[in-house]
Amino acid sequence: MGERDEGTCEARVVHGARLAALQPLIAGEERAQVEAERFRALGDPTRLRILCALGLTELCVCDLSGLLGITQTAASQHLKILRTFGMVRYRKQGRMAFYRLADLSLTGLLARLREAPGREEAAGERQSG
Amino acid sequence: MGERDEGTCEARVVHGARLAALQPLIAGEERAQVEAERFRALGDPTRLRILCALGLTELCVCDLSGLLGITQTAASQHLKILRTFGMVRYRKQGRMAFYRLADLSLTGLLARLREAPGREEAAGERQSG
DNA sequence: GCTATATATGTGCATCTGCGCATGAATCGT
DNA sequence: ACGATTCATGCGCAGATGCACATATATAGC
Incomplete structure (x- = not known):
């Protein structure tokens, strides 16, 4: 677990001292x-689509699962993860839970998600034509 | 695999038509x-640290593995993944490969990574404090 | 209180992921 | 040419992940 070949390469670009100076940075x-x-929470297509939907409107779990074509169980489990990271929030009304996007910093990402595919070059590095 | 309980919940917020209108969005x-x-490529602590290091300076695989305390194998495998997504680039000089950060849109993220922990609230929602 | 409905959770399983080990490929020094 | 070194890759394994199934919890209607 801690066995790395740190002593093998002697032709370091940043030799000893400079390498040590980098470490705390x-x-x-x-x-x-x-x-x-x-x-990792964003690294699942289903969760991205959930956020995509909740970015458009508030939805109950049932609607969400129907909309995305996933089971209620799957939706609920994904929502739990998204809640853990504060990405979604919900209000309970009766026996239903209405979820909505909570992390507004994701709005831009979700808008980009709705664009046509083929534009994921560097997420900011556009070569202007 | 395609079995969802779409007909179970009848108390949809967005009934039928509106739900269908949401789908294409x-x-x-x-x-x-x-x-x-x-x-997902960013969803691994080791890969984040690799990007963090390469955001500071160009490094060969050997230095990188020594700096992060990982094996050369692990470094190489992670670098392959990061290359796939165009996040890093490398130039070959002799038998060494010098990697550098390629996706400049990650610079901001990496800078935030170097900050003290406890500030991961919303990745963009700073309360100007 | 009982049943039906909406959501949450425990369990098991197929699959994926990250890593170590061994090895291959390319290059340097002699 | 030969061995040493730097990096890449195939393989196997332990742990994580996403999902389905069954079940638990909470609420509405009777």
Whole structure:
């Protein structure tokens, strides 16, 4: 688990000292873990489509599952994950739960998701023609 | 696989017609799949740390593995994934491969990664404090 | 209170993922 | 040419993930 061949390569670009100076500038494992989990939550097509739908309108679980063509169970399980990361919120009215997009910073992403495919070059690196 | 309980819930918020009108506004499965894979590439702590490092300076695989405390194999496999999505690029000089950050749209994200933990509220929703 | 409905959760399974090990491919030094 | 070194890749395994099925919880209607 901690066995890396750190002593093998001697032709380092950044030798010893400079390499050590870089270390504190790089995100620690825990910090990276937390951030990665957030991306992982977005790294599922069904969850992206759920967010896409909830970005348009508030929906109950049943409507959502019907709209996306997934089972209620699947919808509920995905919503639980999205709740964990504060990406969606819900209000309970009777026995139904109305979900809505909570993380407004995702709005731009979701708008891009609705565009025609073939434009995912670098998410910001447009070569202007 | 296609068995959803679409006829169970009758108390839809958006009844029939409106639900159908929503459908074309939601990203299709293929489009969502492509986009999700991109997030998935970022959904690994090691890959985030690799990008974090390459955002600071160009590095060979060996330095990178030493810097992050991972094996050369792991580094190489992650770099392959990041290459697939055009997030990193490399130039070959002799037997070494110098990798650098290619997707500049990730710069902001990586800068945020270097900040102290506890600020991952909404990735863009700063309360100007 | 009982039944039906809407949502949430526990369990099991097929699949995916990240890693280590061994190996292949390319390059440098002698 | 030969061995050493740097990077890439095939393979197998442990752990994670998404889903279906069954079930639990909560609410509405009677």
